[in-house]
Amino acid sequence: MKKSRILAIESSCDETAAAVIEGNGEALLEIKSNVVASQIDLHQKFGGVFPEVASRAHAEKILPTIEETLVKSGLGGEGGGWQKAMEEIDAIAVTYGPGLIGSLMVGVAAAKTLAYALDKPIIPINHWEGHIYSNFVREFLISNSQFSKGRIPEFPSLVLTVSGGHTSLILMRDHGDYEILGRTLDDAAGEAFDKVAKLLGLRYPGGPEISALADRIKNKELRIKGGYDFPRPMVNEPGFDFSFSGLKTAVLYKVRGLRGEPFDCTRGKGGEAGKQRKLSGNERAMIAKEFQDAVVETLVKKAEQAAKRYQPRSLCLAGGVAANKQLRQAFKEMAGKLVNKPTIHIPPLFLTTDNAAMIGAAGYYHYVAHQEKKWYDVDADANALLV
Numbered sequence: 001m002k003k004s005r006i007l008a009i010e011s012s013c014d015e016t017a018a019a020v021i022e023g024n025g026e027a028l029l030e031i032k033s034n035v036v037a038s039q040i041d042l043h044q045k046f047g048g049v050f051p052e053v054a055s056r057a058h059a060e061k062i063l064p065t066i067e068e069t070l071v072k073s074g075l076g077g078e079g080g081g082w083q084k085a086m087e088e089i090d091a092i093a094v095t096y097g098p099g100l101i102g103s104l105m106v107g108v109a110a111a112k113t114l115a116y117a118l119d120k121p122i123i124p125i126n127h128w129e130g131h132i133y134s135n136f137v138r139e140f141l142i143s144n145s146q147f148s149k150g151r152i153p154e155f156p157s158l159v160l161t162v163s164g165g166h167t168s169l170i171l172m173r174d175h176g177d178y179e180i181l182g183r184t185l186d187d188a189a190g191e192a193f194d195k196v197a198k199l200l201g202l203r204y205p206g207g208p209e210i211s212a213l214a215d216r217i218k219n220k221e222l223r224i225k226g227g228y229d230f231p232r233p234m235v236n237e238p239g240f241d242f243s244f245s246g247l248k249t250a251v252l253y254k255v256r257g258l259r260g261e262p263f264d265c266t267r268g269k270g271g272e273a274g275k276q277r278k279l280s281g282n283e284r285a286m287i288a289k290e291f292q293d294a295v296v297e298t299l300v301k302k303a304e305q306a307a308k309r310y311q312p313r314s315l316c317l318a319g320g321v322a323a324n325k326q327l328r329q330a331f332k333e334m335a336g337k338l339v340n341k342p343t344i345h346i347p348p349l350f351l352t353t354d355n356a357a358m359i360g361a362a363g364y365y366h367y368v369a370h371q372e373k374k375w376y377d378v379d380a381d382a383n384a385l386l387v
């Protein structure tokens with residue numbers, strides 16, 4: 001089969017990203033280049049993503065990022081520049097949603113312009129689908145071979161996608177064939193990490209900060225007696241939905257209680273007025289650890305229940321929260337104990353948070369299934385659904 005090359009563009013949130021992916025129908029997909037221009041520094045002073053700032057930064061970075069990835073791809077011969085590389089591109093994949101509309105529009109406009117000017121087909125990709133396909137590129141072999149058996153996920157595959165914008169359990173029966181078994185009814189897991197981090201005075205994005213703080217509690221003596229006993233939302237309820245806002249509130253009340261602040265300003269319950277104090281380092285670390293334990297246990301329990309019900313041939317983890325060490329470990333352990341022995345797929349760290357390589361991987365499968373579109377048929381959609 002002829003080699004196909006996809007230029008991929010991602011700009012749904014706070015990373016401007018472009019990548020070139022190559023596939024030949026049989027071997028695993030190869031990442032020829034993968035460039036991510038992060039905006040994290042710009043948003044940190046706001047404690048989260050500021051949509052206006054994000055779209056302006058995307059507009060500044062999109063063309064240099066695309067140019068850099070084309071040059072780095074090695075296509076078009078030595079010194080040929082981005083134009084020569086572009087001649088070897090078969091299609092342009094772009095995230096069209098869901099995400100921040102102003103951010104999405106920048107990537108989609110860039111993709112449409114290139115598609116129009118150079119007469120290339122365009123492949124609109126759902127951002128969730130992109131995350132799922134982070135398990136379909138060659139790099140997973142390196143990070144994951146003993147569990148994945150060196151293969152891409154076989155179908156049906158059970159996918160736990162966990163990021164800042166969504167949390168869901170998806171049964172993937174084939175390429176492009178998804179059934180959502182459950183989703184979060186309120187906050188996404190990553191969003192909960194970010195909000196709890198803010199509460200503890202940590203920087204955005206909160207996931208890595210909470211994880212680092214939680215690591216301090218490896219030492220048993222540092223554990224505060226009795227723990228904090230945060231809830232594991234919905235684990236004993238039927239179905240596969242999640243809910244993280246109650247957990248976030250439980251953390252808020254715990255923090256207020258420890259600080260001696262009233263829980264509720266109208267009734268003044270909680271600590272005694274006039275005796276408010278700062279949390280100790282150990283208390284903050286305990287909160288981070290116990291919150292992380294609650295999120296990880298909840299996600300993994302629900303995934304286990306779904307795996308037992310649907311008996312998939314493979315289990316995949318995807319999305320920014322898949323960067324979490326404790327979640328990666330717990331997911332592996334849970335999947336390793338399943339009696340039908342599914343293969344286990346966990347993307348390498350650089351493919352967990354937003355990137356364009358995963359968009360290109362999804363784009364490649366759409367391309368070989370002849371699902372490309374003309375530039376005028378593609379638009380950004382902030383609320384795009386996977387199914």
Ligand code: KG4
Nearest residue numbers: 163164165190205207320321323324353354
């Ligand atoms: O997939 P992603 O880059 O963007 C969305 O599609 O939302 O995910 C970003 C989310 C953020 O909420 C961030 O706090 C979380 O992933 N995250 C983590 C870790 N690294 C990133 N959460 C927990 N532990 C981590 N190590």
Ligand code: ZN
Nearest residue numbers: 163320353354
């Ligand atoms: Zn994402």
